[in-house]
Amino acid sequence: MKGLTYTQLRDRFAPCLLHETTEGYVPVPVSERLAQAIWFDQRLQRGKLQTSDGRRVRVVSPGWWNLEAGPDFRRAVIAFDDDAPQLGDVEVHLRANDWRQHGHDGDPLYNNVALHVALWHSGGERPATTANGRAISRLIMSDHLDAPIEQLYDTMDPADYPYDLDSHVGRCEARLRALPAETIVALLDEAGLDRLHNKARRMTRWIQRAGIEQALYAGLMEALGYKHNKEPMRRLAARLPVARLRELPAAQAQGLLLGVAGFLPERTLAAADTGTRRYVKALWDVWWRARDEFEGGELARASWRLAGLRPANFPWRRLAAVAQLLSTHWELWPKIEAALTARREAQRAARLEALFADVEDPYWSRRYSFASKAQPKAEQLIGEARARDIVINVVLPAAIAQAAPEERPDLAEAAEKIFAGYAATEPNALARFTAHRLFGQRPSRGIRTAARQQGLLQIFHDFCLNDRSACAQCKFPELVAQFAGR
Ligand code: SF4
Numbered sequence: 001m002k003g004l005t006y007t008q009l010r011d012r013f014a015p016c017l018l019h020e021t022t023e024g025y026v027p028v029p030v031s032e033r034l035a036q037a038i039w040f041d042q043r044l045q046r047g048k049l050q051t052s053d054g055r056r057v058r059v060v061s062p063g064w065w066n067l068e069a070g071p072d073f074r075r076a077v078i079a080f081d082d083d084a085p086q087l088g089d090v091e092v093h094l095r096a097n098d099w100r101q102h103g104h105d106g107d108p109l110y111n112n113v114a115l116h117v118a119l120w121h122s123g124g125e126r127p128a129t130t131a132n133g134r135a136i137s138r139l140i141m142s143d144h145l146d147a148p149i150e151q152l153y154d155t156m157d158p159a160d161y162p163y164d165l166d167s168h169v170g171r172c173e174a175r176l177r178a179l180p181a182e183t184i185v186a187l188l189d190e191a192g193l194d195r196l197h198n199k200a201r202r203m204t205r206w207i208q209r210a211g212i213e214q215a216l217y218a219g220l221m222e223a224l225g226y227k228h229n230k231e232p233m234r235r236l237a238a239r240l241p242v243a244r245l246r247e248l249p250a251a252q253a254q255g256l257l258l259g260v261a262g263f264l265p266e267r268t269l270a271a272a273d274t275g276t277r278r279y280v281k282a283l284w285d286v287w288w289r290a291r292d293e294f295e296g297g298e299l300a301r302a303s304w305r306l307a308g309l310r311p312a313n314f315p316w317r318r319l320a321a322v323a324q325l326l327s328t329h330w331e332l333w334p335k336i337e338a339a340l341t342a343r344r345e346a347q348r349a350a351r352l353e354a355l356f357a358d359v360e361d362p363y364w365s366r367r368y369s370f371a372s373k374a375q376p377k378a379e380q381l382i383g384e385a386r387a388r389d390i391v392i393n394v395v396l397p398a399a400i401a402q403a404a405p406e407e408r409p410d411l412a413e414a415a416e417k418i419f420a421g422y423a424a425t426e427p428n429a430l431a432r433f434t435a436h437r438l439f440g441q442r443p444s445r446g447i448r449t450a451a452r453q454q455g456l457l458q459i460f461h462d463f464c465l466n467d468r469s470a471c472a473q474c475k476f477p478e479l480v481a482q483f484a485g486r
Helices: 006-013 032-040 149-155 172-177 181-210 212-224 230-239 250-261 274-294 315-329 332-340 345-357 384-403 409-421 429-439 450-462 476-484
Strands: 017-019 028-030 057-061 073-080 086-095 113-120 135-140
Touching (some): 032 073, 032 086, 032 113, 032 149, 172 429, 181 212, 181 384, 212 230, 212 315, 212 332, 230 315, 250 315, 315 345, 332 345, 345 384, 384 409, 384 450, 409 450, 429 450
Parallel strands (some): 086 113, 113 135
16 A cells, blocks of 8 residues: 555545536545435435335434444434334445445344435445345435535535534423523433432342342443443343352352353463463363353353453453452442441542452453453553442442431432532433433533433433434423423
8 A cells, every 4th residue: 555645545444435427527525424414414305205115205303323333323213105103223325235335234233224325326236134134125315315416515514413513403402592501400410310219229129139239240240241241241140140159269250250151262272371371271170160050051252242342341351350349349238338438428439439440350450351461561450430330320329229228318318429429421422412412512511410411311211212203292391391490
């Protein structure tokens, strides 16, 4: 690639298609992001849309612009012919055949796509199918644009999408904009507290079923699975209960956790260094004796999603931390209770976080995988941000859940105080999305605490997630009006 210009390299790595027509015409480079923006803004002759297989299409909602792996738009609402509107994902490409060229026909992440949208036809067009063999209808936008592509190119800036625009805000935005800041803050605070108590109710059910230590362990595992590996972490916690792990020193608990998770490598690691060979042998010594107990219960490697994870966040590092945590602290609840009631109130949150962030492991603190070299500097197994999330999402709800049966209102009070005192963090994709829908380009209105961020998420789950009408039938604007008039 030596000697290639930036433009030549860009076309290789981030291709744009040049749209050319007649002589003397200045071609416009059209990127996939512009095609996505055209879909998002529905710059189409609505009422006349038809798929390549002859079905009429009505787009109730183009969906939510997805900034993570998977289809470009989530939860679009689309009606075909006279059928009732259906919820599904939408994938947008420049050319019809990009669906196959991008390998979506073999990727289960795209199984929920309801419509494939392409800006242009391809020569020798091939149908789009999902990994589970379902045929997907295709809409070619160039047959239906409401203005020439050159005009759209000149007037739409793909860099503005999806959040730097005042379009695509929810119906509730106008109502919220009219409210004084203190009313919005009160609304978000109450929604945040509601979320905390919802989590406490879930924790209560877990505690009643399996006891506080198993409930904390299950919550911890779920939190360490973060977004993509919550489900396998949950299953692992159910198959390998905390009571079984607590009988063991950390190194043996790791053998069981990594064994049931399906992460143990081959015993013959010829290329591995001595430290890894010794460690893997020790794990196998444990797993070899215990595996019959879990026969058929090991998780398949395919249950785990590793693509896109930072090496520091690989699940085997998290599991190593869980093993250390259980052996170091043996019982978590007494440690949590002590931190919650520490005499110095200002130190309570830090003490709770330290329970998780300070965990170390002689092998995994310096390794990212069995194949990696030992790093010169140790890296946290559970970073500070994750430790804080564990406190907010697991520990504080557990404290509130324990307060009633133990007749300890002081625990619930301490938990609520810590919750209210946390500053806001970098919002996740869902919080950003909801903030934009509710507040447009003023998303930071009052959202300076973690509790208010949680409030945003609660509103998302209570209203946005259940809406299939592009806001038309959502009752949140009415709730806002009632709240303001209290
Ligand atoms: S669905 Fe409801 S809460 Fe969500 S943006 Fe629309 S009006 Fe607002």
